[in-house]
Amino acid sequence: MTTPSTNPAKPATSVPALLKTAFVNALIALVLFSLMIGIRTEAGSSGQLTYWTRFGDLASIVAAVFGGSIVIELLRQWIGPTGAEKLVPPAVQSGISFIGRYLAPALLIFTLLVPVIFYNQRYILDLAILVLTYVMLGWGLNVVVGLAGLLDLGYVAFYAVGAYSYALLATNFGWSFWVCLPLAGILAAFWGVLLGFPVLRLRGDYLAIVTLAFGEIIRLVIINWQDLTGGPNGVSGIPRPSFFGIPLDNSDDGLAAWLHIEYSTTHRIVFLFYLILALALLTNWATIRLRRLPIGRAWEALREDEVACRALGINTTTTKLTAFATGAMFGGFAGAFFATRQGFISPESFTFQESALVLAIVVLGGMGSQLGVALSALAMIGGFELFRSLEGYRMLVFGMAMVLIMIWRPRGLIGHRAPTVFLTKAKAISSDLVKEGHG
Amino acid sequence: MSGDKILNVDRLAMRFGGIVAVQDLSFAAERKKITALIGPNGAGKTTVFNCITGFYKPSGGAIRLTHDGRTIALERLNDFNIAKQAKVARTFQNIRLFPGMTALENLMVAQHNALMRASGFTFLGLIGAPGYRDAEKRAIDLATDWLKRVNLLDRADDAAGNFAYGDQRRLEIARAMCTEPALLCLDEPAAGLNARESAALSELLLSIRDDLGTSILLIEHDMSVVMEISDHIVVMDHGVKIAEGTPREVRDDPKVIAAYLGADEEEAAAVMEGGS
Numbered sequence: 001m002t003t004p005s006t007n008p009a010k011p012a013t014s015v016p017a018l019l020k021t022a023f024v025n026a027l028i029a030l031v032l033f034s035l036m037i038g039i040r041t042e043a044g045s046s047g048q049l050t051y052w053t054r055f056g057d058l059a060s061i062v063a064a065v066f067g068g069s070i071v072i073e074l075l076r077q078w079i080g081p082t083g084a085e086k087l088v089p090p091a092v093q094s095g096i097s098f099i100g101r102y103l104a105p106a107l108l109i110f111t112l113l114v115p116v117i118f119y120n121q122r123y124i125l126d127l128a129i130l131v132l133t134y135v136m137l138g139w140g141l142n143v144v145v146g147l148a149g150l151l152d153l154g155y156v157a158f159y160a161v162g163a164y165s166y167a168l169l170a171t172n173f174g175w176s177f178w179v180c181l182p183l184a185g186i187l188a189a190f191w192g193v194l195l196g197f198p199v200l201r202l203r204g205d206y207l208a209i210v211t212l213a214f215g216e217i218i219r220l221v222i223i224n225w226q227d228l229t230g231g232p233n234g235v236s237g238i239p240r241p242s243f244f245g246i247p248l249d250n251s252d253d254g255l256a257a258w259l260h261i262e263y264s265t266t267h268r269i270v271f272l273f274y275l276i277l278a279l280a281l282l283t284n285w286a287t288i289r290l291r292r293l294p295i296g297r298a299w300e301a302l303r304e305d306e307v308a309c310r311a312l313g314i315n316t317t318t319t320k321l322t323a324f325a326t327g328a329m330f331g332g333f334a335g336a337f338f339a340t341r342q343g344f345i346s347p348e349s350f351t352f353q354e355s356a357l358v359l360a361i362v363v364l365g366g367m368g369s370q371l372g373v374a375l376s377a378l379a380m381i382g383g384f385e386l387f388r389s390l391e392g393y394r395m396l397v398f399g400m401a402m403v404l405i406m407i408w409r410p411r412g413l414i415g416h417r418a419p420t421v422f423l424t425k426a427k428a429i430s431s432d433l434v435k436e437g438h439g
Numbered sequence: 440m441s442g443d444k445i446l447n448v449d450r451l452a453m454r455f456g457g458i459v460a461v462q463d464l465s466f467a468a469e470r471k472k473i474t475a476l477i478g479p480n481g482a483g484k485t486t487v488f489n490c491i492t493g494f495y496k497p498s499g500g501a502i503r504l505t506h507d508g509r510t511i512a513l514e515r516l517n518d519f520n521i522a523k524q525a526k527v528a529r530t531f532q533n534i535r536l537f538p539g540m541t542a543l544e545n546l547m548v549a550q551h552n553a554l555m556r557a558s559g560f561t562f563l564g565l566i567g568a569p570g571y572r573d574a575e576k577r578a579i580d581l582a583t584d585w586l587k588r589v590n591l592l593d594r595a596d597d598a599a600g601n602f603a604y605g606d607q608r609r610l611e612i613a614r615a616m617c618t619e620p621a622l623l624c625l626d627e628p629a630a631g632l633n634a635r636e637s638a639a640l641s642e643l644l645l646s647i648r649d650d651l652g653t654s655i656l657l658i659e660h661d662m663s664v665v666m667e668i669s670d671h672i673v674v675m676d677h678g679v680k681i682a683e684g685t686p687r688e689v690r691d692d693p694k695v696i697a698a699y700l701g702a703d704e705e706e707a708a709a710v711m712e713g714g715s
Contacts, residue, residue: 286565293564293571294547294554297540301548304537311492311529312618313522314551322561419541421575423583423595427541433600434539 022069029065033058076407104371111277115270125269129276129341131381133334136280138361138373140330143287145359146368147296148323149303149436150200151208154215155358157195158188158328160222160350162335167235167345168228177241181336188332189325191218196324200317215355222347234346241340243271272341279337283330284370290326292420299323300368300420304435364405366412367436375413444505445470445622445654446491451500453486453678460486464500464680466673468622473648473655475665477689478675479698484658485532487675488626491656492529493518506621523552528620530611532627532658538600542591542610545599546582549617554578585613589643605636609643616647622654623647629661637661641668666690674698 038058044050111132118124137159144152165184169175175183199210222229229235242248246255248268255267290296298319301309309316339345361380365372383401387394409415411431419426446468453461461483468474476484489495491502493516502513504525511525521527537545547554557574558564564571586592589609594602599610608628615623628644629637641664647653648668659665665672665686672689674682676698682689689695 289565290561293558293561294551295558295561297544297548298551300540300544301537301551304539305535307494308531308535308537309548310494310519311522311531311535312549312551312614313519314548315519315523417539419544419596421543421547421579422541423543423579423592425596427596429539429541429598433598 018070018073021073022066025069026062026066030058030062033061037061072407107371107374115273119266119270122266122269125266125273127382127385129269129273131378132273132276132280133338133341134358134361134381135374135377136276136283136334136337137331137358138365138377139280139283139287139370140327140334141358141362142327142365142368142370142373143290143299143330144323144327145362146373147287147291147303148299148320150320150323151204151211152324152327153208153212153352153355153359154195154218155211155327155331156350156352156354157215157218158192158331159335159338159354160218160347161188161191161328162332163339163345163349164222164229164235164335165332166336167238167339170239170340171235171237174239177239177336177340178244181333184336185329185332188335189329192325192328193321196321200320200324212352212355215350215352219347219350222350229347232347234344234348235339236344238339238343238345240268240343241271241275272337276334276337276341279333283333286326286330287370295319295322297420360402364402364412366409366414366416366431368417368434369412369414372412372414379413443470444468446474446656447501447503447505448487448491449501449503451487451490451502452498453483453490453495454498459678461490461497461675461678464675464678466680466683468654468656469671470654471648471652472670473644473657473668475669475672476656476658476675477660477662477665477672478681481677482675482698483678484675485626486678488529488624488656488658490514491521492527492624493521504622522618522620526619526621527624528615528618528622529624530608530615530626530628532630534604534607534611536599536602536607536611536614538598540599541596542586542599542602543579543582543595545610545614546585546617547578549614550578550581552618581617585617588646589613590639605632608632608636608640612643616651616653620653622656625655625657625659627658627660629659629664632661637664640664644668 038053038055039051040054041049041051111128114128115125118128137155141152141155144150144155162184165187166177166180169180169183170177195211195214199207199214202210223231225231240248243255246258247253248255248271249263254263291300298309298314299322301312301314302316302319302323306316309319338349342349357380361377362373364380365374365376384394384398387397390397405413415431416428417431417434418428444467448467449465451461451464452459464483464487466474476487478484486495490497491513493513497514500514504511504513504527506526513521513525513527516525522529537548540548554571554574555561558571559568583592583595586595589612591602591606591610591613594606599607602610608631612623612625612628615625625644629640632640644655644657645668648655657665657669669686672683672686673680674689674692674695681694681698682692684692
């Protein structure tokens, strides 16, 4: 390593190489878009094929790719993944670490105050509940993917089990939410173990495929078992949660009457907000706690090296099963919450896309990092809403943002691992050393 | 040979399809002694190790471990149960640490089974029962003790993946010892070490034998280490035992010399006749 120069961006960039990259990218864009954008085809008035050329648009797209790839290449060399930290001045670094230390408590305090600040903005409260649901799902999946290193593409199955458990128990037997919530978690964990037994001898890609199939099987069973689940029509009329037995409605024995305040529908939203916040924080607390227990260390050791685990007398099968069951249980809790919030559930809410979204949240956040998962859930769900004004370009902007983050932070937003035990000083471990696990 | 045997390997055989890796191998390892398994490359030493530690299921033969008055048939146990119940710990030829975890965490994972019991299989630990906190403190003490022994105490909180090669080797031995084994199996512990590090390793292994009374079985190519520390040597070639005895006996055995010099069978026979 040579001594870092004052302006490291310039010597790293050679103009011909830059232009060559940009030219190649522009050429690829030209080939790709020449048919898609260059020629527009449509059915004419009498059904014949009409077409016209749009070479102007094509030229501007190719030019944009050319310019864009120069800009991206410059940005990459300026704040690229290689030696990125070294380029940041120490003052900024200490600033970042200062923010890092107080970011989590600040976020928590802000989250607690959200219903107070945005009391009259129903849209923001609904969005906050949605974000928190995904934070909880992300934290739940983080146990399986981030800690134990088991790639689970069917996490939504446990979300569905939790949701249907509550919906069916509440509508058929009239059981209260607070009785059904633990049951939903236990049932989801049970299904997690049931799935785990046959498939956990598989590794990596094979495990991913089987879990994906399991997610689809659960959805198809729900669609086709019409007697029990109502099939595609779903379950409606799911009871709203009560404040530990006191209903949140306009009746004489409702919470509003009981507290002698005027009834408002926002009460229920605020209650739901604090309910999911409490559930999410329970997930977080349990995960942080479990990481420092032997079982959590065994999960992480499993992600690092399964053979070494067995040589140390760790039963890898039960260790994997507990990770699967724990993750599934939190998914089940979140599912029960989802059912009581919506009041109506149908198989459409539990498609593969949901699994992919939750997995994207975990990967983007930095596998294993609790704060990272929370931030990425906020960015993915909140950010997606933020781009709503862009209408048709929403997906494009969102996709570009994802690509940029993956260029700059290939190991996720929070890319280092905190040790679970230390003798003198806890030092963060660089993500380069931490394994991703292979099932 | 007389003496107290901790490990008895009786007519062990291991075949992979049509390939015979180990055939009719019998030997014993004495308690509180260092037994070395040597032989040219491809002799089947690591296969024997994998059979003893349960990573392979032997095609035939018996492996008996006698410890605390119990005799355990290792060939019937799963790999993790061999470490958990039979108290056999091992290291690997290509080091297998948990690179993203600190040295201390590596040693804590090694104490998993004891800590799991202390944490009431997670439930007591989750609610923060004092019994578990004491057990964890003892586990940290044991880990600290081992970090001291292998001279890595000042690096306790560094990621194991960042360690130099020799340090990783020593940490892996410390990790195996943290399972408090009756028999420690080391697969080429001196591979890739320089002369000074090899000497330190010999010292460490002798102290494990003498101070802790742990029996050691090792595979090694570094003859200076083998000859210096071994109490008993078993020599293998082409999957069969060709000689065994004290370091001195083995060193002078013509069959061993022939195997190591790569002589063919006729030449070896000639050397044998000439030698005896």
